Amino acid sequence: MTKLTDLTISAARDGLNGGDFTAVELTEAHIVAMEDARGLNAFITETPDIALERAGESDGRRKAGAAVGAMDGIPVAIKDLFCTEGVLTTAGSHILDGFTPPYESTVSGNLRAAGSVMLGKTNMDEFAMGSANITSYYGNVINPWKGKDGKDLVPGGSSGGSAAAVAGRLALAATGTDTGGSIRQPASFSGIVGLKPTYGRCSRWGIVAFASSLDQAGPMTRSVRDAAIMLGAMAGHDPKDSTSAPVEVPDFEAALNGDIKGLRVGIPKEYRMDGMDPEIDKLWSEGIDMMKDGGAEIIDVSLPNTEHALPTYYIIAPAEASANLARYDGVRYGLRVDGDSLDEMYANTRAEGFGDEVQRRVLIGAYVLSAGFYDAYYRKAQRVRRLISNDFKKAYESVDVLLTPTAPSAAFAIAEKMDDPVAMYLNDVFTVPASLAGMPGISVPTGLSHQGLPLGLQLIGKPFDEETLLKAADVLEAAAGFDGRPA
């Protein structure tokens, strides 16, 4: 029999329903794996007691023949950006020291209501700001994958702990959040599937806010089918988030029928950038052939404002962050560093509580929003954002999905790209445009680099058409037959 920690959600669901093993057995196997892999630093907080309690309740429901949820008894990890009632929630930041929310985020609450079992809270870049999981107050996360030289590699970010936990078989799945690529890029770096839904598909209520017009929660899993199952359990309108869309949640799994005959797949020419790694280019061409072999129609499209997406993002996201992070003032929760006056207490607390990258972004945000610069930077960026959004709308007049690389490289070693913020930002070059336009995107592992490291391709869909997106991703996954796993 397959090891319990190697199962997919769908296989575990079948095993639980068939009585092959119990939720407690499944959970215990993952708790052992989580404890054995502490060297990865994937978790900030482990919650084995909660996990075993919820697993026991799940077994009780199955034994009693009661109704079970879509994820009943499935052990999952929760990114430490989701508030969890009674469980430390840090956002990877020193400034949230000791913060124990008295409430549960809507998404983690939905997952719990669907019967899933929380194993713990995963490590992440501080306030989700980063692409390598090297800005957490709780230390770097190590990618379970190693290149041929055996060096420690980053798992990507900001959902790096979630990616490492899923790739390293410490959890069957994990939640991530994606503002500019924080689900898709670490999924690509770690050889797993990562789905950023349409903005508004999942409630943001109870998720520590980074950039509110961009933040979106999504599943990180080891198969496209699992992403479909988990998205169904996470999504839904929430009156507590006015930007969550009042639309029905379809049966995403039912959309996976393997039929992409006639599906129009767009290839945006602007994503073929100067100096692109030939390995990534090759991966992309192979992906195009796979879609073609599946019966899809390949159509060249243009998204002319692609090159402006990153600088636009690095104005809008820091601006929103500087506003959102104003709440960390040492008064209501978390760290307080004393000062002689209230203002000094604020400034001392925020200087000690925020790490370097967060401080940089808050300062950039404060600058671009400040009097005299607001129009030149922030309004300008919002105008360019409209152009980027229009590009997608126009492309979707002739195609159903877009196929692109997820990231410009495979996972890199921890010492590289660390001292140049702008170089680090380039990691998100392929993921940021869809974020700015609010489009859903999914990364699917389709190949290995010359170093034996996983590489992913990204499919981008139409708003609220995750069904077509998942269907296409399922076909791509099957055609690629990616079966690599960390040693």
Next chain:
Amino acid sequence: MSLDNETVKNIANLARIKVGDDKLYHLAGELSAILSWVEQLNAVDTEGVEPLASVVDVTLPLRTDVVSDGDCRDKVLANAPEVEDGFYAVPKVVE
């Protein structure tokens, strides 16, 4: 845009982050590099383009004007670094 130390000091004050004088020079360099990079947007023609603040097209919903939350003072205060008599406590602000 190249930021001088004085400007960085002002922004840091706006953001309520204490930045020591020894860090100003380095930070000014980093922030200037980021700003110079984002300034490539100046070359984009946005004449007549409306700013896009949100990708959600819906108008904000209204709800009935009734109390839907509250009566949980102690829960709210439980995470505060300092509490006195059911209030948040801060350094004295009135002389």
